[in-house]
Amino acid sequence: MIRWYCFLSVIVCALDATPMVQVTDKGNGVFKGHFIFNLTEDLVGWKIQIDFSKAVTGLTSPVSKEYVKDSSNETVHYLVNKDHTGIQTTKHQFDVMIEGTTKDGSVPSAHAFLQNMGHDNYNVPTPPNNDGTKYNYNEVQMKSIMFYRAQRSGKLPANNQIPWREDSALNARGQNGEDLTGGWYDAGDHVKFGFPQASAVTLLTWGLLQYKDAYKASGQLDDMYDCIRWLLEWLLKCHTGQNELYIQVGDGNLDHNFWGRPEDMTMARPSFKVTSDKPGSDVAGEYAAAMAVASMVFKDKDPVFSAKLLNHSKQIYTFGKTYPGIYSQSVKEAGPFYGSDEYKDEVAVGAAMLYLATNNTQYLTDAESFHQHGNQWGQSWGSKFTASMVANNAFMALIAVEAGINPTQYRNWAKGQIGYVLGDTGRNYVVGFGVNPPSHEHHRAV
Numbered sequence: 001m002i003r004w005y006c007f008l009s010v011i012v013c014a015l016d017a018t019p020m021v022q023v024t025d026k027g028n029g030v031f032k033g034h035f036i037f038n039l040t041e042d043l044v045g046w047k048i049q050i051d052f053s054k055a056v057t058g059l060t061s062p063v064s065k066e067y068v069k070d071s072s073n074e075t076v077h078y079l080v081n082k083d084h085t086g087i088q089t090t091k092h093q094f095d096v097m098i099e100g101t102t103k104d105g106s107v108p109s110a111h112a113f114l115q116n117m118g119h120d121n122y123n124v125p126t127p128p129n130n131d132g133t134k135y136n137y138n139e140v141q142m143k144s145i146m147f148y149r150a151q152r153s154g155k156l157p158a159n160n161q162i163p164w165r166e167d168s169a170l171n172a173r174g175q176n177g178e179d180l181t182g183g184w185y186d187a188g189d190h191v192k193f194g195f196p197q198a199s200a201v202t203l204l205t206w207g208l209l210q211y212k213d214a215y216k217a218s219g220q221l222d223d224m225y226d227c228i229r230w231l232l233e234w235l236l237k238c239h240t241g242q243n244e245l246y247i248q249v250g251d252g253n254l255d256h257n258f259w260g261r262p263e264d265m266t267m268a269r270p271s272f273k274v275t276s277d278k279p280g281s282d283v284a285g286e287y288a289a290a291m292a293v294a295s296m297v298f299k300d301k302d303p304v305f306s307a308k309l310l311n312h313s314k315q316i317y318t319f320g321k322t323y324p325g326i327y328s329q330s331v332k333e334a335g336p337f338y339g340s341d342e343y344k345d346e347v348a349v350g351a352a353m354l355y356l357a358t359n360n361t362q363y364l365t366d367a368e369s370f371h372q373h374g375n376q377w378g379q380s381w382g383s384k385f386t387a388s389m390v391a392n393n394a395f396m397a398l399i400a401v402e403a404g405i406n407p408t409q410y411r412n413w414a415k416g417q418i419g420y421v422l423g424d425t426g427r428n429y430v431v432g433f434g435v436n437p438p439s440h441e442h443h444r445a446v
Contacts, residue, residue: 020050020098020110029105035096035112043088044118045446047164048079048096053109059100065264083260086117117164117446127218135422138218140433145220145227148204150445152230153192153262154181159226165445168262172249174240174271180249183234188443190262191250194238195327195338198286201231202349205293207395210402225301232294232309235287239312243276243319247283247327252337261445272331276319280327284320285346288313292353310357317350321366344370390417 020033035048048064055074064079079096088094094114102108127138146161155167172180172192183192184200205228208215215221238246254267274280291313298306326343328335348370355363394414401407401414421429428434431441 017111017113020112023107025107026099029102030099031102031107032097032099033110035098035110035114037094037096037114039088039090039094041116042090042118043086043094043114043116045086046081046088046117047115049113049115050077050079050098051075051111051113052077054106055103056100056108057103059098061096061098063096080261080263115163127220130217134419135434138220140422140430141215141218141220142223143430143433145223148184148227148230150443151184151186153183153185154234166263169249169265169269172269172271174246175273176240178237178240178246180234180237180246180271182230182237183249184231185262185445188441188445189252190255190258190265190444191248191252191337192234193334193338194235194245194247195283195286195334195340197231198235198283198290201228201235202286202290202293202353203392203395204228205232205290205297206399209293209297210399225298228294228297229305232290235290236308236312238273239287239316240273241275242315243323244273245275245280245284245287245316245319246271246273247280247331248272248334251333259444263445270333272333274325274327274330276323278330279320279323279325280330280343281320281324282340282343282346283327284316285343285348285350288317288320288350289346289353291316292350292357295357313350313354313357317347317354320347320350342372344372348372390421394418 018035018037020035023031023033025031035050050059052075056077057074059077059079061079063085064081079098096112127136127142129136129138131137149160150162150165152160152162152165153169154172155170156165169190170181172182174180180192184197185191186193186196204224208224208228212221215224240246249271250269251267255265258265258267274283291309295306295310295313298309320343324343326340328339348367351363351367351370354360355367394417397410397414397417401410416424423434423436426436428437431438
């Protein structure tokens, strides 16, 4: 089963190389020059790659910010629009003035390549619809994975497929300097909230465990392993002590007051943790569940990583069970955004996943003990009751089918829920897919 999410399809279209003109030698290696672009279409956000003939330092421009992708290669520089310079129209030439310094004191030559961040020839091949269904589930599966790639924080890997994302938040640290880079940004914003991230990767990984053949058939299996591992590596970083777990990086109020890309963040990035003195059994249960189910998924693919996940899962579960408490009461900064009012459901899920991973009946006993009978309203990051949250609960219905519970009824119901998401009513809810998709998605990284 797959999780259906928005895929933010922003395409980039490189124009022809433009030479640097109107060059002025200001002495001592300092120079000024212009790149004049004759636009054939309006720009809605832009990025410029400049290739110099020699190393250049201290590059500045009044209309952009400097991004050097490879600090060891000072001949290649990247400029990105400021908030107020992103819109450029065909009514005028787009004149980009730069100033920089060469180490040998001579003036360089240069060419620039302009990318319109509203359009582009960057493409990920769309998987074929090879199962004869009304909707191309293979394509939605691929774009669901791409969505999570667009959420990545930290130093991006060489196989990054989101051209408008760069390295960001490289100084994310714990209260004692621990490395907390990586993970996913939340809700199109900039905070890294551990609770909903762990919940998301639990369900994604559980889906891979149950339906590995579906990912293999669509050609997405390796990409899915890569997708979940990115977040799992971050969760492992957050477990910095036997009874210590980081659960948030960033201040929600500061972040929400900044409308810009994560690459451009300058505000403070405080980190918050739960401990034996400030417990968080709910978030600990969710972290434990994510790592336990992931240990099963990676058991054959990467046994060392699998064993590491299982070891941390056991420790985190014991921490959460030994020191009961609600994390958002311990970490007040999380409350307004992802507050929790109960922890037993997450501890129950953590115990259940550990039972599946270890076959230790104590975990099963714990799961049954912590399981609560209550009003079923929805499977989500904060509640493990079931009856709402369309995609999550379509998945839960299929899990019931696998257990032999009302298989025909629940399978048809799940299919109907996903059909609703993909456009059965005339409104498709997946960005970049199908007919009539959303067009004004909330996402600061775009």
